[in-house]
Amino acid sequence: MRRRSFLLAALALPALRLPAHAAQGPEIRVLKSPSCGCCTAWADHLSAAGFSVDLRDVPDEQLWTMKDRLGIGEETASCHTAMIEGYVIEGHVPAEDITRLINERPDALGLAVPGMPIGSPGMEMGDSTEPFTTLLLLADGETRAFARHG
Template sequence: MPRRTFSIAPLAFALATFAAPGLAAAQAVEVMKSPTCGCCTAWAEHMQHAGFDVALRDTPDDMLAQAKARLGITIATASCHTAMVEGYVIEGHVPAEDVRRLLAERPDAVGLSVPGMPIGSPGMEMGDAAEPYEVLLLRRDGGTEVFARHGTN
């Protein structure tokens, strides 16, 4: 082999070894949503723009309700779509930055929820209009705690 190949090989190995974590495949997010929900699709696009690998699954409303119940989503924590990422439930319009924090911290929890559909949350953008909202950590005991606040000073 030419000498140039040998001098580049260690550099290529080092780059592959040390850069690999930053180049890891995008985290897969599987989203169950009503076939007619546009804001769910907009949230999925928000997640894709943030680097997640999103798969949308149009799900009949009765099956979506059953899935939510099975995953521990209550009426108080429910929103319009339900997603799964690395074993965590993501309910509603949770910002990608909060999902990334959840995956980095790995709490012993069911997942995150933004109950309802707050104006200004990802997928619910309406011009400059925005209302404050909280992202809830869904604890395994059925309780919740505030994980993040958005739209507040």
Template sequence: MNRRHFILTGLASFLGAATLTRPALSTPGQTEVFKSPTCGCCSAWVDHMARAGFDTVARDVDQETLWSMKARAGITPELSSCHTAFIDGYFVEGHVPSGDVQRLLAERPDALGLTVPGMPIGSPGMEMGNQRDAYDTLLVLRDGSTEVFESHA
């Protein structure tokens, strides 16, 4: 089986899954990021994760595919941002700091993943000089509810 066939088969399998149990394409420890090909802040977040030591692979997809992936993973529009990543059975939605992802993987809570809804200024990939918005990283529990995982000032 060639690589292209494997990737397309894996993506089709992922999109057809009823629920997210683990990323279809990523290998253990790999961060697979799905994003728009034209989004600069998404690419900056991928760079942030790579600098923090994550084995990060970016995949450009169209918006319809991206929104379908978000919905299947349990990411509602209120919890969404511009890119979606998967690592070790969790989703990471939006501009989540690498330290929060490291903590998630160390603690392994019974949850779907982390999200930083929207695109807060000053979050990883959304740097704008000294400007900073306060924001929370939310832990998305299996029932769809959320709790504050970490606050960032």
């Protein structure tokens, strides 16, 4: 319950609000470092998939403090953190995995793609890709594979 309360508090974070992306589908709030371009590219991926993206810049220290409080450890961390319908989304998670998560509604904290795998949404670099796994973040700190890509 504490993490969900923190999620709600994080949604109220005073932050520099960037122009909203397309406003069609479920709203996802993305918190990112002001200097990160791949986070903006990931937000564009979500927008193209029909999500309404609320993209916010937050100071790095505040972002990492929030990750720690949400239970996102170094092994599951990436460069940005998002929230949608009570779930946390960490890193370059593909839009289709987020859609599946909110449709299936598993008992979990959310999803993570640790690091910044080349070829994941927002990390496209020509034809280069590397396989990656989207992890389901469980409340007890454990993870399990949710989807495999590449």
